[in-house]
Amino acid sequence: MLYPLIAGVLFGLYFSLVGIGLNLVFGVMRIVNLAHGDFLMLGAFVAFGIYTVAGLDPLVGIPIAFALFCIAGLLLYWVLVPRLQRARDPEMLSFILFFGFSQVIEALTTIVFGTSERSIPSRELANSLAGVRAAIFGGEPTNGPFRLLGLSFPASWVVAATVSVIAIGCVYLYLYRTRLGTLTRAVMSRRDEAIATGINVDRVSAAAFGIGLGLAAVAGVFAPFMFGSFTPAFGIDATVTSFVVVVLGSLGNPLGTALGGIVYGVSYMIVQTYLSSWADLLPYVLLIAILLLRPSGLLGRRVRVA
Amino acid sequence: MPDTVRHYLFIAVPLLVVLAVAPSVYNNHLLLFNFVIFFILAQGVNIIYGFTGYLPFGYVGFFGAGAYGFAIMVMHLNAPAPLAVLVGGAVAVVLGLILTPLLRLSGAYFSIANLAAALAVLHLIANPALEQITKGPYGVALNGTFNPTMAYAGGILILALTLGIVVYLKNSSFGLALQAVREDSFSASMSGVSVVRMRTIAWRASALVAGLAGGVFAWYVSVFYPDNVFSADFSIFAIVFALFGGVATISGPLIGVIILYGIYNLIGFTTPQYFQLIYGLLIMALVLFLPAGLVSLATRRGWNVP
Numbered sequence: 091m092l093y094p095l096i097a098g099v100l101f102g103l104y105f106s107l108v109g110i111g112l113n114l115v116f117g118v119m120r121i122v123n124l125a126h127g128d129f130l131m132l133g134a135f136v137a138f139g140i141y142t143v144a145g146l147d148p149l150v151g152i153p154i155a156f157a158l159f160c161i162a163g164l165l166l167y168w169v170l171v172p173r174l175q176r177a178r179d180p181e182m183l184s185f186i187l188f189f190g191f192s193q194v195i196e197a198l199t200t201i202v203f204g205t206s207e208r209s210i211p212s213r214e215l216a217n218s219l220a221g222v223r224a225a226i227f228g229g230e231p232t233n234g235p236f237r238l239l240g241l242s243f244p245a246s247w248v249v250a251a252t253v254s255v256i257a258i259g260c261v262y263l264y265l266y267r268t269r270l271g272t273l274t275r276a277v278m279s280r281r282d283e284a285i286a287t288g289i290n291v292d293r294v295s296a297a298a299f300g301i302g303l304g305l306a307a308v309a310g311v312f313a314p315f316m317f318g319s320f321t322p323a324f325g326i327d328a329t330v331t332s333f334v335v336v337v338l339g340s341l342g343n344p345l346g347t348a349l350g351g352i353v354y355g356v357s358y359m360i361v362q363t364y365l366s367s368w369a370d371l372l373p374y375v376l377l378i379a380i381l382l383l384r385p386s387g388l389l390g391r392r393v394r395v396a
Numbered sequence: 397m398p399d400t401v402r403h404y405l406f407i408a409v410p411l412l413v414v415l416a417v418a419p420s421v422y423n424n425h426l427l428l429f430n431f432v433i434f435f436i437l438a439q440g441v442n443i444i445y446g447f448t449g450y451l452p453f454g455y456v457g458f459f460g461a462g463a464y465g466f467a468i469m470v471m472h473l474n475a476p477a478p479l480a481v482l483v484g485g486a487v488a489v490v491l492g493l494i495l496t497p498l499l500r501l502s503g504a505y506f507s508i509a510n511l512a513a514a515l516a517v518l519h520l521i522a523n524p525a526l527e528q529i530t531k532g533p534y535g536v537a538l539n540g541t542f543n544p545t546m547a548y549a550g551g552i553l554i555l556a557l558t559l560g561i562v563v564y565l566k567n568s569s570f571g572l573a574l575q576a577v578r579e580d581s582f583s584a585s586m587s588g589v590s591v592v593r594m595r596t597i598a599w600r601a602s603a604l605v606a607g608l609a610g611g612v613f614a615w616y617v618s619v620f621y622p623d624n625v626f627s628a629d630f631s632i633f634a635i636v637f638a639l640f641g642g643v644a645t646i647s648g649p650l651i652g653v654i655i656l657y658g659i660y661n662l663i664g665f666t667t668p669q670y671f672q673l674i675y676g677l678l679i680m681a682l683v684l685f686l687p688a689g690l691v692s693l694a695t696r697r698g699w700n701v702p
Contacts, residue, residue, distance in 0.1 A: 122504045177687040181503045182451045186639060189632060190679030197673035326628070330515065333508050367525045374516035381509045382497050
């Protein structure tokens with residue numbers, strides 16, 4: 091029982107990182123970024139490129155992926171979103187628009203890289219930190235499994251969970267301790283009132299979009315280790331999982347997403363251990379149940395009933 | 397001449413006649429059958445999205461449920477094919493009844509929950525633990541009922557039914573009330589429209605036609621896997637075709653199917669990734685520049701498009 095619990099928490103923290111970018115984008119712009127999972131996939135390619143071409147630790151990919159996709163997000167925002175929001179039903183049309191966009195990304199990646207599955211040996215992740223780890227926990231400077239409470243877990247899970255906690259902390263600081271973050275929360279809670287008070291909604295939204303895509307790409311850096319391998323087509327599953335995590339927590343609340351991720355991770359690991367053939371069903375049933383029973387999410391206040 | 401009669405005479409009847417005689421002059425019967433299926437599905441999406449504003453991203457759930465309803469009737473009860481098709485439609489309506497609570501959700505939440513529901517049904521049917529009933533992930537083979545000619549005729553009958561529903565919605569006070577609910581449910585309920593009843597009726601009608609289409613599809617192909625009949629492509633193609641032509645009209649979805657599915661068949665099979673790219677770009681351009689579909693080119697000039 092202990093093993094699925096701890097593994098679930100580690101996985102869950104990672105899933106919160108997967109979902110948090112989506113949370114920002116949907117919370118601020120009411121736009122459903124169906125291409126979220128594809129940015130994860132592109133982040134995985136960044137890690138892959140850094141490992142195979144430059145021969146560096148995939149961890150180096152984190153700042154690169156974040157910066158790259160932050161900028162890409164800012165540019166994309168100005169190309170796509172203001173135009174979309176002039177349409178009659180932007181929330182629904184965003185579904186279609188970003189579905190088309192995810193098709194474009196998937197097609198281009200397939201044309202460039204082919205459809206084969208790729209993976210990175212898991213001991214390569216954070217290899218460069220093996221010395222640091224030995225200094226903190228003692229022992230040999232290796233990158234073998236971590237031992238926690240007498241159970242051992244792959245080092246990559248622990249690293250991914252740690253980075254996720256740091257990233258979620260950063261999002262929290264951004265939202266609650268910076269001026270732009272305060273404005274972001276204002277736009278999230280009442281968009282029209284925010285416009286009326288003179289907040290530059292476009293600037294706030296563009297920043298949120300950039301950060302959202304950046305975080306998705308950071309999560310993608312770990313995707314080869316957490317999911318074993320990746321292909322250009324794995325985006326859509328990642329998107330649905332992100333939605334489960336985001337809806338489980340609540341919109342506009344990064345701590346909610348962290349909680350949602352952990353709840354998801356733990357229940358996934360438990361079902362996986364005891365009823366493995368039903369594990370695939372879990373995210374979907376969980377999503378429908380939470381939407382119907384507690385539409386505002388575990389930590390939410392907002393109502394989203396028609 | 398009343399509009400209803402004109403719509404039947406000049407849109408529905410010519411299309412059905414062309415489809416009915418086409419197999420004797422054109423050899424690729426499978427292609428024709430697929431056109432019939434997509435005409436039905438695009439109009440089914442039109443019924444629910446065009447007239448009520450709910451975007452069913454998991455529309456394929458009804459289609460797949462219909463196909464498996466057909467398969468289970470034939471495999472376990474040796475039912476004759478036409479009866480099994482009707483049961484397929486009934487199964488989809490029952491699924492629609494189960495999913496009725498989803499209509500409480502608004503906007504993107506409905507679409508996501510609907511997508512999750514379709515995936516949940518897929519994973520339920522494809523679960524190896526239910527192999528006795530559904531054959532699980534290994535697919536079904538229904539050699540006993542294989543009869544493409546009859547199945548094609550059945551498809552045309554279902555298309556006729558679907559067109560009948562859409563013509564009715566377009567010309568009746570019921571359809572007008574539905575569109576009023578879509579525009580502003582609060583004002584509509586103030587004017588005495590029973591919002592919930594209206595929506596659920598449209599929801600079941602659209603589930604019914606998708607289920608019947610699934611049943612007749614199972615009859616036609618006779619060998620299929622869960623991943624075939626629950627392929628997200630069905631939902632997405634149907635939605636994109638309907639939107640491309642223009643929803644809440646009779647002709648829009650038909651035009652969308654003819655143009656886009658035509659393009660798909662011209663270039664889709666030889667170079668799938670380039671098709672995916674063109675397709676994605678086309679979808680994005682549609683949302684950004686022509687969000688009300690092709691028919692809006694005419695309605696903008698003040699022409700009335702049925």
